[in-house]
Amino acid sequence: MSQTGEGSGTALDSLAYLYDRYGARVYGYAMALLSNASDAEETVQEAFTKLYARMKGGWKPDQPENYLFRAVRNEAYSRLRRRRLFFLRTRQWADGSHWLAPPSGGAGARDGELEAVEAELAALPVKQREIVVLKVFEAMTFEEIGKVLHISPNTAASRYRYAVDKLRSTLKREDFAP
Secondary structure: OEEOOOOOOOHHHHHHHHHHHHHHHHHHHHHHHHOOHHHHHHHHHHHHHHHHHHHHOOEEOOOHHHHHHHHHHHHHHHHHHHHOOOOOOOOOOOOOOOOOOOOHHHOOOOOOHHHHHHHHHHHOOHHHHHHHHHHHHOOOOHHHHHHHHOOOHHHHHHHHHHHHHHHHHHHHHOOOOO
16 A cells, blocks of 8 residues: 555545445445445445545555455445344345346346346355456456455355356246356
């Protein structure tokens, strides 16, 4: 990590920029981990609040994307531990919102397909679900995922493979996968 340089703007300006650039993405990640909109919002808010406090003192992350994903992950896991949500499987969101982006233009998607995929992702163990979200929806490499999660790229790849196998098997039974 580095110190902010001259002319870098205020910590609040930098934070606003980081929120605009990464806020929606880390919120989607928090939703994938927590399966609850209000918990995800609070997790992202807490991560950005802690980041602001550090930036206000002159600190600036070298790789803000990795830092934010890691901070959100850490906060989400803390929240899960505190509320003992590891074994809770959420099949529907209270507000009806989805953390998966709808298919582009909506073309080609069957009714209920998005909900089925979200439900099956939510049913995966958290450690597998987060890898799928980072790999598929954030287009991270296994090496990048490893850095964010503090695991080896091989472990990330293995968890991804197990998750995809589970999803493929379940969705085939439900007639959604080829």
